[in-house]
Amino acid sequence: MSTDHIQFNRVTFALPVQPFKVTAFISTEERLPAVTEFVLRLLHTCGRVSLAAFRDYFGFSEAEALSVIESLDRQGYVSLSDDELTLGEEMRQRFEASPDDCPWVTKLKKRSDVVPFDLLTFSMLGRAEFAFATENWVKLNPSPDIVGSSVERARRAYRESFGRIERESARSRGEERERSYGVHSIESVEPRKAGFVPLTVSMEVDARNVFSARLPNEFEAGASLELLTEFRERMALSFEAQSCDGDGGLQDFLQIFQLDFLQPYAVGAALNVHKLATDVERGLPAPAGVQPIFGNLCLKKNRDVVLSLVHEARTGHKGLGKHFGSVAWMAPDYEFWGRGEDFRLMVDALRKTVRIGQKGDDLFVFDRAQERQEAAVRGRYAGTGLVELHLVRPDATANTAWRSSVELMLYPGRFAVAVLHMPLEAAPGVRVGVGFISTQSKHLRTVHQMILDAANGNRYAGRWSPNRDGAASRSMTLFEQCPFLAYCDIQVPASTGGSVIDA
Known part of the structure; x- marks a missing residue:
């Protein structure tokens, strides 16, 4: 793995697109009928041909020869003077301009295309596949003035992009591009149902701890410079809208979990992100x-x-017995956490693994929602495969605000995870995750206590269906809905962790 740029998050942004059916007349260059072209090429080669020679060569009668010549003369293709036949001036020029010694002629041709344009810059997207976005993606919605003038913008964009449209159309048919002078006139523009193109962006940091966002290669190679610039600007504005004050709670996080081995990377409230990431990748030494x-x-x-840890617990590993249970996962209060395909894959894999060997266990995700904001939070989990979503009320206590930025996971009796999503310097709204996975009893106790502090009592707002509108299930307590969190002791063998301490 290259350590020049190290990835710390992946977020799926939804680029708004809309197909338009455009019916237009285009000016095309076409070959003439075979017999007509043969006659013209004969005249081009010979220069002048007498009427008698023309008649005898093709075996025409006098009347037939005159009829053919009159037809070609009306179209300006030939000229008859003193019983001698020559090419018309326009046709002579066409032969001179032709790259293949064929007399191409211009004609108007009616055609219809269904063309997808993005709704940020109205650039053509070629063969981009788009879908109807879920709320789990971060949508870059177009401004109202663009939506209101979309038909006129599509009309203009069709003219400007016609060369590319023609190439894409020919490629899809396995044919060569038509010889065309462009759009002569546009008869109609019909908007189709709008959608989104999902674009998963890799969030990375370089050796100077500078943030960068890497776009999908195919998108970056095929999109116009205008679209790439606008997309990056809109993405940056999305990040900046989530910027917040405070030091991020790094020292509090390191202290509460006793992570002394990470202190060399902390400079006060800041973190040497790239150095830590590089050392973690190389196998940073840590306590047992x-x-x-x-x-x-x-x-x-x-x-x-x-x-791997969940699988080992449920199948037995290294002499340890099987250990069954559900998994609790507390989301951090961060807009760009769990947004996209990576989260869906995590949910799918965890739910499958946590049901090995015993039915009834599942993945329980906890997230924060203010009163009357539950539907918006619930919607972000639609289409992810999650079943057990439980909402809690945010903790507004100032001296513990950093705790809402901590991502927690607990497999009771086996392991715990804590990841602090802290602000990245000089990148407003961007946060980078740093933390640990532990089988130490003290860490299991602390993570368990932090989940209970955030979700128990009057902060618990119930179980919500990610895929159906409506209120929470009937009023129940946290322990009634999530009984696996109500255990009274840690069942971890002493060999896998340190001493048990109170959180």
Whole structure:
């Protein structure tokens, strides 16, 4: 793996697109009928041909020869003077301009195309596949003035993009592009149902701890410069809208979990992000039972570690018995967490793994929602495969605000995960995840307590269906809905962790 740029999150943005059916007349260049072209090429080669020679060569009668010549003369293709036949001036010029010694002629041709344009710059998107976005994606919605003038914008964009449209159309048919002078007139423009193109952006940091967003290669190679610029600007505005004050809670996080081995990377409230990421990738030494992780928990490298631990617990490993239970996953209060394909893959894999060997266990995700904001939060999980979504009320206590930025995961009795999503310097609204996976009892207790602090009592807002509108299920307590969190002791063998301490 290259350490020049290290990935710490992947977010799926939804680029708004809309197909338009455009019916137009285009000016095309076409070959003439075979017999007509043969006559003209004969005259082009010979220069002049007498009427008698023309008649005898083709075996025409006098009347037939005159009829053919009159027809070609009316179209300006030939000229008859003193019983001698020559090419017309326009046709002579066409032969001179032709790259293949064929007399191409211009004709108006009616055609219809269904062309998708993005709704940010109205650039043609070629063969881009688009879908109707879920709320789990971060939508870059177009401005109202663009939506209101979309037909006129599509009309103009069709003219400007016609060369590319023609190439794409010919390629899809397996044919060569038509010889065309462009659009003569546009008869109609019919908008079709709008949709979105999902674009998963890799969020990375370089050796100077500078943030960059890497777009999908295919999109970056095929999109116009105008669209790429606008997309990046809209993406940056989305990040900046989520910027917040505060130091991010790094020192509090390191202290509460006793992560002294990470202190060399902390400079006060700041973090040497790239150095830490590089060392984690190379195998940063850590206390027994602790594995440092860098970046979002949904990244494949981190996902594989979590899945391996769950699988080992449920199948038995290294002499340990099977250990069944559900998984609790507390989302951080961060707009760009869990947005996209990586989260869906994580949910799918975790739900499958956590049901190995015993039915009834599942993945329980907890997220924060203010009163009357539950539907918006619930909607972000639609289409992800999640079943158990539980909402809690945010904690507004100032001295613990950093805790809402901590992502927590607990497999009771086996392992815990804590990841602090802290602000990245000089990148407003962008956060980078740093944390650990641990089998130490003290970490399991602390993570368990933090989940209960955030979700128990009057903060618990019930179980909500990610895929159906409506209120929460009937009023129940946290422990009634999530009984696996009500255990009273840690069932971790002493060999896998340190001493048990109170959180």
